[in-house]
Amino acid sequence: xxxxxxxxxxxxxxxxxxxxxxxxxxxxxxxxxxxxxxxxxxxxxxxxxxxxxxxxxxxxxxxxxxxxxxxxxxxxxxxxxxxxxxxxxxxxxxxxxxxxxxxxxxxxxxxxxxxxxxxxxxxxxxxxxxxxxxxxxxxxxx
Amino acid sequence: xxxxxxxxxxxxxxxxxxxxxxxxxxxxxxxxxxxxxxxxxxxxxxxxxxxxxxxxxxxxxxxxxxxxxxxxxxxxxxxxxxxxxxxxxxxxxxxxxxxxxxxxxxxxxxx
Numbered sequence: 001x002x003x004x005x006x007x008x009x010x011x012x013x014x015x016x017x018x019x020x021x022x023x024x025x026x027x028x029x030x031x032x033x034x035x036x037x038x039x040x041x042x043x044x045x046x047x048x049x050x051x052x053x054x055x056x057x058x059x060x061x062x063x064x065x066x067x068x069x070x071x072x073x074x075x076x077x078x079x080x081x082x083x084x085x086x087x088x089x090x091x092x093x094x095x096x097x098x099x100x101x102x103x104x105x106x107x108x109x110x111x112x113x114x115x116x117x118x119x120x121x122x123x124x125x126x127x128x129x130x131x132x133x134x135x136x137x138x139x140x141x142x
Numbered sequence: 143x144x145x146x147x148x149x150x151x152x153x154x155x156x157x158x159x160x161x162x163x164x165x166x167x168x169x170x171x172x173x174x175x176x177x178x179x180x181x182x183x184x185x186x187x188x189x190x191x192x193x194x195x196x197x198x199x200x201x202x203x204x205x206x207x208x209x210x211x212x213x214x215x216x217x218x219x220x221x222x223x224x225x226x227x228x229x230x231x232x233x234x235x236x237x238x239x240x241x242x243x244x245x246x247x248x249x250x251x252x253x
Contacts, residue, residue, distance in 0.1 A: 015166035022162075022195070044195075044226050051197045055165035109206050112198035112234050119233055 003034060005076040013058050013068040013088075021054055021072055022047040028074055029081070035141050042139070045120040046081070052113040053085040053135050061089035061133060081139040091133040094126040143170040147178075153253050154178055155246060157189040163200035171200075175207040175218075184216025187249050191222030196230055208240060217241070221249040 007028060011017040029035075029043040054070055062068040071086035094114060118124055123138040144159035156174065160167060178186060186207060190196070196204075204220070211218040221243040223231065231237040243249035 015164075018164055018166050018197075019162055041226075047195065048197065048230070051164055051195075055197065055199060059165065106235060106239050107205055107209055109202040109209075110198075112201055116198055116230070116233065 003032070003076065003078070005031065005074070007074040008072075010069050010071045013062045013064070013066055013070055015055065015058055017070075018051050018054050018058075022051045025050040025074060025083070028076065032076065032081075032141065046083075046139070049117050049120050049137055050083065050085075052117050053083070053137065056092055056113060057085050057087035057089075057135070060092040061087035063089060065089075076141075079141050081141055083137045085135045085137075086129065086132060087135075088132040091126065091128070094124070094135070143167040145171065145174055147174070149183070150250065153185045153187055153250060154183045155187045155189060155250070157191070158193050160193060162195040162197075163190070163193050163203070164195065164197040165199035168197075168199040168203040172203040172206050175203075175210065179210050179214060182214075184211050184214040185253055186211055186216070186218045187246060187253075188218065188220050189222045189246050189249075190220060190224070190227060191245075193227060194224050196227050198234075201230065201234060201236060204240070205236070217253070219243065219249050219252065221246050 025046040026043040029046045073084040121137040146157040208218045219241045
């Protein structure tokens, strides 16, 4: 049975929409009947990475500019859940050294978002696109 | 953001009455803690029993409170973490930084 799902959403550049987008991602993940793992855990992780990616786009890439917007695409194919988060800004540094390793400063107040995304997803990339940048996050569903 | 603050004498208990502690509302928790520090209330217990989702901004706000309390010879402790919230503390290794208790009565007796 074909289980392709595509969700395409644009929201204003405001953190009040984090909850909405996170919950949509969570609900989409819950529909994956074929997923053999813990579906509730997957749903929570999708909510988490969407929240982190959106917050980066809104606050850092789009610099809290209310005239901008964030565009999110969630695409589920056979064995893969793919999320694209498009910003309209100058971008941010995805290669920031992941925090939380044993030798990093545990009491930093910032820098955990990128670490969480890298930890919960299988493939993460960030690249320029027309009018801004796109963060791609892929989770294997095997 | 809905927060309930109860002054228990030596300790101030902050109950976060929200489903999410994230980049949208965590600055309000940070501001509320700073106002307590200004009143010289440096022993704080944060009850997260109602919270089912904490992102990196929420974690950052709690770390900020922890550092401020410690700098003033106080302490900030946590209680009531839901399993998925606790998993984010473990992922980021912050469970090694905070003293975390099952519920508020257990936490209060530890001060």
